[in-house]
Amino acid sequence: MKFGGTSVANVERIRNVGAHVKREIDAGNEVAVVVSAMAGATNQLVAWTREAGAIHDAREYDAIVASGEQVTSGLLAIVLQGMGVPSRSFQGWQIPLRTDETHGSARIESIEGGSLTALMSEGLVPVIAGFQGVAPDGRIATLGRGGSDTSAVAVAAAIGADRCDIYTDVDGVYTTDPRIVPKAQRMERIAFEEMLEMASLGAKVLQVRSVEMAMVHKVRLFVRSSFDAPDAPQVGPNGLPPGTLICDEDEIVEKQVVTGIAYSKDEAQITLRRVKDKPGVAAAVFGPLADAAINVDMIVQTVSDDGSTTDITFTLPSGDLAKASQILESRKGAGLDFEALSSTDDVCKVSVVGIGMRSHAGVAAKAFEALAQKGVNIRAITTSEIKISVLIDAAYAELAVRTLHSLYGLDKA
Amino acid sequence: MKFGGTSVANVERIRNVGAHVKREIDAGNEVAVVVSAMAGATNQLVAWTREAGAIHDAREYDAIVASGEQVTSGLLAIVLQGMGVPSRSFQGWQIPLRTDETHGSARIESIEGGSLTALMSEGLVPVIAGFQGVAPDGRIATLGRGGSDTSAVAVAAAIGADRCDIYTDVDGVYTTDPRIVPKAQRMERIAFEEMLEMASLGAKVLQVRSVEMAMVHKVRLFVRSSFDAPDAPQVGPNGLPPGTLICDEDEIVEKQVVTGIAYSKDEAQITLRRVKDKPGVAAAVFGPLADAAINVDMIVQTVSDDGSTTDITFTLPSGDLAKASQILESRKGAGLDFEALSSTDDVCKVSVVGIGMRSHAGVAAKAFEALAQKGVNIRAITTSEIKISVLIDAAYAELAVRTLHSLYGLDKA
Incomplete structure (x- = not known):
């Protein structure tokens, strides 16, 4: 389960996220969570970094900006514990989630999923700070803006997750931008390849890299709204609540010519x-x-x-x-x-x-x-x-x- | 050199801190810096933590609250680089600065000073996030409020510093509270033992633990104001600028009956x-x-x-x-x-x-x-x-x- 910045914008919203997680645990699922920084936090940190130096060391940028997700991971762990769900936060360097040395826009090289799955099988929910890992130089590396989606997909692949649910501020992927075409429909399913074309052309629901990685590792993505009531029925026409499943095209029975x-x-x-x-x-x-x-x-x-x-x-x-x-x-x-x-x-x-x-x-x-x-x-x-x-x-x-x-x-x- | 929260309250103040550091480097000194969180940052983080859970996991509190110093360390490193002073930030877990497992108010157990001194001898300024280290469980541990002073003294001891300069919002230790007695005088020197009695009784300039640690490790402390102009003459009656030297009583030639x-x-x-x-x-x-x-x-x-x-x-x-x-x-x-x-x-x-x-x-x-x-x-x-x-x-x-x-x-x- 991955929650974006607007979904964790304040402690009240984080409590709502906690209710979504608890629902899954109560349903008997094992869950790992990836969180973004609180909405606005990253922009503030980036602004300070730019004020400190127009041209700046990307390694320092990473140390500064990664702190946003660190805060959210701790807050959600506390909220979950308060709901009776055992939980702990993980920073990238603690898992470890290893990246290459391209500070500021690093690529994930490996994730030790074993420590996470061991805890998950004991009923504990790891809450992972998204967007970051540790580079070969032992310093924090961030994955570039929007990198929390990529973190989530990489973690899902590393732990062999059945699905990676992306909770965001929209309730799925639409046939086109609903602001332009009010008659646009939410897609129930879309193939990875199609989503890649949609995303790179401005659909903006998911970071392109995260979709590429999901396609390569065959991680099914499910885009849904974190503003849904956590206790709403979770069974829709897909066997899933309202949202869009991004999956292998083999899973799409009735293929449309144009999606x-x-x-x-x-x-x-x-x-x-x-x-x-x-x-x-x-x-x-x-x-x-x-x-x-x-x-x-x-x-x-x-x-x-x-x-x-x-x-x-x-x-x-x-x-x-x-x-x-x-x-x-x-x-x-x-x-x-x-x-x-x-x-x-x-x-x-x-x-x-x-x-x-x-x-x-x-x-x-x-x-x-x-x-x-x-x-x-x-x-x-x-x-x-x-x-x-x-x-x-x-x-x-x-x-x-x-x-x-x-x-x-x-x-x- | 240790800089407290008001000294790093915003990027402009951090630039002023950078000028203090550059002055010491230009004078031929090797310098390590310890920084607090930006004034107000820690309070905000603590408030969020309390909002997330009145009773909360101290390990998560530590992960959340330690992010404040992480931000400052990166910003100051960028500012110093911009002034032509090679610098890099260090988080507690990177040095490593090891603590015991008492999350929330941990005690320092050891610091690997070697990595710092090696870099310092190459002319690089390590900027260390104060108030934090890594516990035996591999997670971030904070030293309790005001712990950045303790971090600074411990780092000074580990690297064999000649002096630990504490830059704060007052220009030294006074014979009593100047708000009560306007005729109170700034002391030029005070013995560790005296400072301990003064500090524990409310002088509040320095955390008591930091003074104890300085006394045990014989680290001379110098309390001075970060609001001094960085380019002001640095030679006063002590061979030091305005401030108070906290030192072994042997260094105090003219001992007063009452300090x-x-x-x-x-x-x-x-x-x-x-x-x-x-x-x-x-x-x-x-x-x-x-x-x-x-x-x-x-x-x-x-x-x-x-x-x-x-x-x-x-x-x-x-x-x-x-x-x-x-x-x-x-x-x-x-x-x-x-x-x-x-x-x-x-x-x-x-x-x-x-x-x-x-x-x-x-x-x-x-x-x-x-x-x-x-x-x-x-x-x-x-x-x-x-x-x-x-x-x-x-x-x-x-x-x-x-x-x-x-x-x-x-x-x-």
């Missing part, structure tokens, strides 16, 4: 005009951007009539636009020949996601036609086995999402 | 009337109180004319008065025969402290005479080699302190 519509407004587009087309030109453009850790997404290349020049268009996170433009301009004439660079961050990426696409043709064509009918101009297209993404003008984002959501029959009855 | 006047208002008095006087009566009264961890201080016993009964009067912390009265009443007739119990917490203890008393007679008589002249009624008296304490009505506390302060020539010129 959901995702979008991301945090996109920018760069076009290089009349790039001299010669072997290695792609490397000359994208190599320096990769070196600067700029994540390029959609790439479209068109060749001129005579084949001597090419136009290259690609997308990137809007926050990286200025840096990328500067890098490319600085290379102009110095290994990279092009006539002009144009860019915009007034674009949006809309994606249609579904594992059923693999066995259904014509999904993409249907989307393009529907968007054309609404007058939505498509700037670029990329596709994968289970996803079609289109880049459009930002002004049309909501229209496109609503159009596609209806088109594939996702609107609630 | 200071301490007082404590947190006192209560219990009298048992007509206690049947027989062997073992003292044990029958004080044994049960000791079992309940009630610290009895002044004891006065008077015997009746015929020697068959006795009146026993003693003092104790006022917070323990109700519990002590209840314990004694419950024993009445059951192993303890007395006629009546009377008590008051409207009393105050005033003490005259000075190592010079050892070689000077008549110090006490002079005090009793001066108090009598002012109409101050003395309820009880206890004396030690270097201290005379009198218990008086609380209403006369200020009068008695001022009278004795003048009597022994402690008023500033």
Whole structure:
């Protein structure tokens, strides 16, 4: 059971979390809990760190920021003890949960699950401070923002959990953003691969890394709301309360062609005009951007009539636009020949996601036609086995999402 | 160098602390730093802990509350790095600073000073989270409120420091409380034994345990204000800036008969009337109180004319008065025969402290005479080699302190 920041925002909310845990224990389950910092705590700690030094030692950042989860783990252990549920807190270094040495955004390397399962079989609930572990240098390492989800999945894998329940401030994963499409439906189930596409495109319910890790280790994730009454009936149509199960696609009996519509407004587009087309030109453009850790997404290349020049268009996170433009301009004439660079961050990426696409043709064509009918101009297209993404003008984002959501029959009855 | 809570209350104050540390490094000193939590942080953490459970697991209390110093240690390390001073934070478990298993008020058992001195000789400043260590169970243990002073003295002893500088919100130890006697003077030097008597009687500048530990390990303490300008001249009459050196009495050349006047208002008095006087009566009264961890201080016993009964009067912390009265009443007739119990917490203890008393007679008589002249009624008296304490009505506390302060020539010129 993993509880996010809003679920543990104060001691009263932590008591509510305790009631959720006690319910599971009373039902005969063995439970380990992973907690985030109290909502707002991490932001305060990060703000102090930045005030102490604009450029700062990531190892010190980790020591400071990890204290937030440390507090919550102790408070929940006390609350559980008060409810008659034996419990103790665990910090990352106590388990130990070992990470690599990338302080500030470390990756988990191993977890000693044995000490946890031994305690759990005695009826004790370990409450684990999320988001952190211990690096090879013996110092605290954090997993990067949102890393408590990743902690939870890693712990679930290490102890061989049947399921990893993510309690958050929403009651599941929706077919699209309900703020844009009020008719969006909560999905009962979604495959890991689909969730990855949804999450990386802005669904924001779960950290992408946690879904990747769940897929690799086959940890079933269940997203549900911590605002549910702890004593509400726990048996819904899934054999589970309201929420979304993220699982292997084998568990999804009735596969839909399209599962959901995702979008991301945090996109920018760069076009290089009349790039001299010669072997290695792609490397000359994208190599320096990769070196600067700029994540390029959609790439479209068109060749001129005579084949001597090419136009290259690609997308990137809007926050990286200025840096990328500067890098490319600085290379102009110095290994990279092009006539002009144009860019915009007034674009949006809309994606249609579904594992059923693999066995259904014509999904993409249907989307393009529907968007054309609404007058939505498509700037670029990329596709994968289970996803079609289109880049459009930002002004049309909501229209496109609503159009596609209806088109594939996702609107609630 | 140890910095208390008000000295690190926010990042700006921590920057000021950094400037104090840098000054010492620039002067060619090797320095280790111990920090408290930011002022208010510990109170917030304790409040949450109490809200989570009125009765709570001390191990969880420790995990929660120790996070305050963890934050400060990281912030100061970042600030020092920004000033060009290589630095890193240390948590108790990283040094390790080992304690016994008394969570919540643990005692230090050992410190591995070697890792610290090795780094210090390379020019690095370790910034140690005060107030905490790691217990034999592998969990965080705190040293009790004010324990950062004790941490600092223990670290100073472990690394063989020349001096342990305690930066606090006052600029030294005074001959008495300046709020009562404006003419109180800052002492340049005070012996460990004197400071112990002063501290335990309410001087409150330093935790008593830290002074005991400093005396045992012969760690010279220097109390000074963190509000001094870091770049002010550092050479005063002691070869030190303004402050008070707490040291072995051998270092004090000109020993004064009386060094200071301490007082404590947190006192209560219990009298048992007509206690049947027989062997073992003292044990029958004080044994049960000791079992309940009630610290009895002044004891006065008077015997009746015929020697068959006795009146026993003693003092104790006022917070323990109700519990002590209840314990004694419950024993009445059951192993303890007395006629009546009377008590008051409207009393105050005033003490005259000075190592010079050892070689000077008549110090006490002079005090009793001066108090009598002012109409101050003395309820009880206890004396030690270097201290005379009198218990008086609380209403006369200020009068008695001022009278004795003048009597022994402690008023500033």
